[in-house]
Amino acid sequence: MSQSSNRVADDVRFIAKADYLKTLASLREECFEMCVDLTAVDYLTHPGRNIAPEILGHITLERFEVVVNLLS
Secondary structure, X not given: XXXXXXXXXXXEEEXXXXXXXXXXXXXHHOOOOEEEEEEEXXXXXXXXXXXXXXXXXXXXXXXXXXXXXXXX
């Protein structure tokens, strides 16, 4: 797993943009063989995201977020 991703639960990870492709390649090697969903979220009008800093680590929240669901 990439050092720039932090696990929230068994199936949720916050990953830095710079490590996106490397992390997906690593996950594929861990038996996640199929991408079943790929979407983006625009937080422009969202009143705020309350994610504890200890969960995010050094990940910076930005306006857009890519959401990927993988199947093993």
